[in-house]
Amino acid sequence: MARADYSELSKTIAALTEGETDTVALMATVVCELHHADDRFDWTGFYRVTEPNLLKIGPYQGGHGCLVIPFDRGVCGAAAKTGEVQLVDDVDAFSGHIACATSTRAEIVLPVWNAKGELLGVLDIDSDQPAAFDANDSAALSAILNDVFGRL
Ligand code: SME
Numbered sequence: 359m360a361r362a363d364y365s366e367l368s369k370t371i372a373a374l375t376e377g378e379t380d381t382v383a384l385m386a387t388v389v390c391e392l393h394h395a396d397d398r399f400d401w402t403g404f405y406r407v408t409e410p411n412l413l414k415i416g417p418y419q420g421g422h423g424c425l426v427i428p429f430d431r432g433v434c435g436a437a438a439k440t441g442e443v444q445l446v447d448d449v450d451a452f453s454g455h456i457a458c459a460t461s462t463r464a465e466i467v468l469p470v471w472n473a474k475g476e477l478l479g480v481l482d483i484d485s486d487q488p489a490a491f492d493a494n495d496s497a498a499l500s501a502i503l504n505d506v507f508g509r510l
Pocket of ligand 1: 401423427435455456459465482
């Protein structure tokens with residue numbers, strides 16, 4: 359079963375995105391590279407802050423994702439509202455979880471910041487495996503997001 363080699367992924371993403379400053383182009387590239395690198399990643403996508411307290415779907419890979427998530431709903435909303443990574447081992451135990459796919463068992467959602475410290479959106483990765491993600495995923499994914507979006 360394939361697991362992401364975050365060190366390799368980080369180098370590949372840096373090379374592919376060098377010099378690019380368009381947020382959606384960067385999100386599309388990051389999502390594609392991540393999604394195909396790890397068997398745990400069954401849905402991989404960004405939600406973008408498009409107006410105060412509102413997330414809208416951005417580039418993603420996997421099945422249909424809901425289009426709009428207010429900050430006060432779901433795991434994605436919690437990440438956006440608190441600015442903190444949400445590691446959910448069991449989505450059924452997370453009050454307010456939005457089920458886009460009934461197969462989803464675990465999620466990790468990370469805030470995405472630019473250089474000015476503005477919240478651009480969140481990265482949501484869903485897995486059909488329970489407790490799929492841990493602090494290692496959180497640290498490695500946060501570092502990749504900071505490399506790519508922290509220079510905008
Ligand atoms: N499960 C997320 C919603 C997004 S989808 O799973 C693609 C949430 O509770 O925020």
